Amino acid sequence: GAARTRPEAVIADRAYATGVIRTELRRRRIRAVIPDKKDQIAARQRRGSRGGRPPAFDGQAYRGRNVVERYFALAKQWRGLATRYDKLAITYRAAVTICAILTWLRA
Template structure:
């Protein structure tokens, strides 16, 4: 799913909005699922609210723990809790998303954002995404 925000806005503030817009099509008949099987994200999404949201919806996730969060947890000792689960092999596959974003930025209209209105830029990004999908 795509969400357009201001350039200065942090990614993690739009985490729930993006996940709510996801629709996973089913094979055959039936409504699309609104919940992915699993999610892989970078350290920007390792904060408490993001992890709590994923836990509440029952979405498995692979998100590395920030060094300062890990240090704070260890400082608390046994009260700090267990470290969050992390699958290193699954996290290595995250680079496919990063490569897709880099391909998207190769489009001049997306990289420079000449569109003044958000809805026009969303259309530009959607068309560029479709072109990348059709070429692959």
């Protein structure tokens, strides 16, 4: 098959700000663009210098996340995509492609 490619970065919201996920991404040499949870920030500040350094965060890359979020919000308006009625993966993929094309044409 085709060669596997490693993503440059994984952009996620605060729900995925766990040490396990960050460790796995670091092991695979994938940059994590995940903001810290509020309680993690508070715990680090409470511990002072022993709290450690906060993980790197690229705010510019994180701003691009809303483009994907907005597309999924639009795609969920299509009943067939939201409920995934198609039996075959290729049919579902075609519906996603048509939805993306129509969204792009309307913009």
